[in-house]
Amino acid sequence: MKTYSPTPEDVNREWFIVDATDKILGRLATEITNRLRGKHKPEFAPHMDMGDFIVVINADKIKVTGQKLDKKMYYKHSNHPGGLKEKTLREMLEKKPENVITAAVKGMLPKNRLAAQQLKKLKVYAGSEHPHAAQAPTTLDF
Template sequence: MKTYSPKPEEITHEWFVVDAEDKILGRLATEIATRLRGKHKAEFAPHVDCGDFVVVINAEKIKVTGNKLDQKMYYHHTGYPGGIREASLKVMLEKKPEDVIIKAVRGMLPKNRLSTQLLAKLKVYAGPEHPHTAQQPKPLDF
């Protein structure tokens, strides 16, 4: 018996919508990363994009445990000497709540060329509205 390897044209990508209201950030991100990667499917292959599209709404209403709102910091460097910038989770949720979920999911995806394709299938919106109703996404509960 030969080992089955899925071809990219044989894979069907479904659409799911996730309501992030009152969900814990890390637990939500692990489920989203699993769906994006396609590990929930029987025909999963690590070298092929087998995952589904995930639309996240209400990103501004996520929850975190402990003192992470004040203690968790996000860093980036501008490229100039002394250009390190930091922002707490509270500040990030006020400015761009979509980036908090995207950064959490990005850290859970593989560090290779496939991660760019996988992350492109993640659509995150701060409020309850999204423009992907034409794809008829199914609600996904965790």
């Protein structure tokens, strides 16, 4: 028996839409990451981008457990002395709720160039409107 190795012609990408209303952030990000990588497919290969396109709507209506709204911090640095900036999850949800889901998914992807390619297939929107109706995404429930 020979080992199967997929080729780029074997990749079959689909479009899915996920409603993030009342979903827990970490559990939602885990499912999205598996779909972006293509781990749900039997022909999965870790060295290839086999995943699907994911459109997330209502990103501003996610839920978190415990006191994460005030205690979970997001950091960025300007590369200048004293340039460390921090925001709480509550502040991030008020300004750019799309970045919360994107950051959670990005942290679960492998740290390589393939992850950047897979992250481009994630489309996150704060409201229920999205410009991807032409792709006819199917609804995905977790």
